[in-house]
Amino acid sequence: MSGENQGAHAPVEENIRGPSVIPFGPQHPVLPEPLHFDLILQDEKIVGAVPQIGYIHRGLELLVEKRDFTDYVHVAERICGICSFMHGMGYCEAVEGVLGVEIPDRAKWLRTFWCELERVHSHLLWLGLAADAFGFESLFNAAWRTRELVLDVAEETSGGRVIFGSAIVGGVSRDPSKETLERCMKALKSVRGDVARLSHVMLEDPTVQHRLVGVGTLSKERAYELGAVGPMLRASGYDYDARKRGYAAYGEVEFKSVVETAGDSMARAAVRIREIEQSFAILDQVVAKIPEGPVSIPIKGMPPVGECFARLEQPRGEVVYYVRSNGTRNLERFRVRTPTFANIPAMVEAMRGASLADVPTITLTIDPCISCTER
Amino acid sequence: MSDKEVQEIIEIEPSKLLSEVDQLRSAAWRLVQILCIGQQGGAELSYSFGTDGERGLRMRSLRFTVSEGTNVPSITALYPAAFLYENEIRDLFGVAIERIAGDWMGKVYDVAKDTPFKKVTVSPMSSEGGIK
Numbered sequence: 001m002s003g004e005n006q007g008a009h010a011p012v013e014e015n016i017r018g019p020s021v022i023p024f025g026p027q028h029p030v031l032p033e034p035l036h037f038d039l040i041l042q043d044e045k046i047v048g049a050v051p052q053i054g055y056i057h058r059g060l061e062l063l064v065e066k067r068d069f070t071d072y073v074h075v076a077e078r079i080c081g082i083c084s085f086m087h088g089m090g091y092c093e094a095v096e097g098v099l100g101v102e103i104p105d106r107a108k109w110l111r112t113f114w115c116e117l118e119r120v121h122s123h124l125l126w127l128g129l130a131a132d133a134f135g136f137e138s139l140f141n142a143a144w145r146t147r148e149l150v151l152d153v154a155e156e157t158s159g160g161r162v163i164f165g166s167a168i169v170g171g172v173s174r175d176p177s178k179e180t181l182e183r184c185m186k187a188l189k190s191v192r193g194d195v196a197r198l199s200h201v202m203l204e205d206p207t208v209q210h211r212l213v214g215v216g217t218l219s220k221e222r223a224y225e226l227g228a229v230g231p232m233l234r235a236s237g238y239d240y241d242a243r244k245r246g247y248a249a250y251g252e253v254e255f256k257s258v259v260e261t262a263g264d265s266m267a268r269a270a271v272r273i274r275e276i277e278q279s280f281a282i283l284d285q286v287v288a289k290i291p292e293g294p295v296s297i298p299i300k301g302m303p304p305v306g307e308c309f310a311r312l313e314q315p316r317g318e319v320v321y322y323v324r325s326n327g328t329r330n331l332e333r334f335r336v337r338t339p340t341f342a343n344i345p346a347m348v349e350a351m352r353g354a355s356l357a358d359v360p361t362i363t364l365t366i367d368p369c370i371s372c373t374e375r
Numbered sequence: 376m377s378d379k380e381v382q383e384i385i386e387i388e389p390s391k392l393l394s395e396v397d398q399l400r401s402a403a404w405r406l407v408q409i410l411c412i413g414q415q416g417g418a419e420l421s422y423s424f425g426t427d428g429e430r431g432l433r434m435r436s437l438r439f440t441v442s443e444g445t446n447v448p449s450i451t452a453l454y455p456a457a458f459l460y461e462n463e464i465r466d467l468f469g470v471a472i473e474r475i476a477g478d479w480m481g482k483v484y485d486v487a488k489d490t491p492f493k494k495v496t497v498s499p500m501s502s503e504g505g506i507k
Contacts (some may be wrong), residue, residue, distance in 0.1 A: 227405055245379055
């Protein structure tokens with residue numbers, strides 16, 4: 001027999017291609033920060049992903065040995081430009097745990113105010129980036145335009161738009177008046193209207209649903225096993241929110257964790273959008289209940305030998321701070337376990353079984369913050 | 376600190392790490408973080424696990440000290456998500472962790488200096504120090 005028809009009669013195994021590896025990142029249009037995946041594909045389907053971080057690790061934790069413990073809060077705030085206030089506050093909470101001091105009630109309520117303001121602007125930033133990832137640029141523009149108004153309120157109350165600079169060891173450094181807070185809440189009314197309209201588009205638009213529903217699904221069991229946190233965990237049906245610890249004034253604020261059950265990209269989007277609305281409700285409570293009084297206590301002398309863990313709920317999930325003091329003004333160790341770091345294994349799991357075209361969407365619905373991760 | 380949360384630190388023998396972690400896994404505790412602190416001639420490791428819901432908000436840290444060059448077993452067979460923490464600890468602190476499922480062979484952090492967090496100045500914490 002001649003060899004002209006050998007291709008048609010070749011063994012089946014020879015016609016099946018093995019897996020291919022596609023690099024994704026560290027430079028990619030949907031990634032504002034460097035993150036890399038080696039995506040292992042069988043045809044168009046992802047069968048595995050190997051993550052890679054560490055491109056811009058800054059060693060900020062090590063700086064704690066060279067800075068006065070009260071000054072280091074400025075470094076801690078600069079771990080990230082989105083959840084900066086919470087980084088500063090988390091550091092302060094851990095140091096205050098070592099010192100054994102209780103900050104004034106008004107400071108606790110103000111910290112809660114700025115935490116929720118930060119959650120709103122972070123989720124709006126995410127909404128814009130996620131929309132941009134699947135090509136909905138008008139939604140991206142609308143979300144970021146709305147976010148600007150939130151930043152205006154942050155500036156009016158704290159003095160900073162991105163780095164608030166208002167968290168200090170022993171309380172807060174700014175004391176906006178009740179009139180200022182009420183004026184800000186009035187200004188945020190238009191933001192609430194905008195968020196309602198944007199939410200409707202994000203959650204109801206059929207083209208958005210086509211890109212998000214059933215994409216990047218993570219089961220409740222796997223999310224828990226893989227140590228997922230924040231919206232990533234709650235979108236899979238697990239009810240855990242570190243604010244339930246009752247830090248700052250959260251013990252006196254009424255709120256319920258936002259939980260979805262589908263575990264897909266749309267569920268993660270829904271959790272964040274509902275959390276924006278929840279944050280506004282918490283802000284209302286803060287302005288209504290905030291007591292008068294001092295906003296800080298003086299911190300003098302050396303911190304005692306000791307250590308403390310503090311856990312907070314950032315927009316991306318639970319963050320863990322640890323400080324250890326040796327009795328001098330320079331701490332021995334400061335450690336941050338950021339939510340994105342904890343969510344990377346779950347992100348890899350969510351990609352399995354998805355198509356290559358869905359990788360940007362899945363990555364963005366996890367809302368990775370590489371700046372935090374590369375602290 | 377919060378009154379609603381119980382935090383505890385339990386000092387263990389390094390050889391008991393896997394059995395202790397296995398017990399926590401069987402009881403469905405979640406891996407919260409792994410902390411490493413460089414010490415003169417070694418390192419101190421704290422493996423933190425959490426629970427919540429009906430069992431209450433708790434965080435338990437298993438702590439032990441290892442001398443330089445001593446191998447620490449990986450817990451990735453029990454908690455696969457530990458691979459990132461373990462790679463990080465090996466890259467930054469130089470702690471030898473063996474049999475990591477997902478071993479990046481020192482490529483997690485592209486740092487100019489090897490094991491930059493490895494310390495020689497820190498004294499071990501007394502067991503009475505505890506967590507505040």
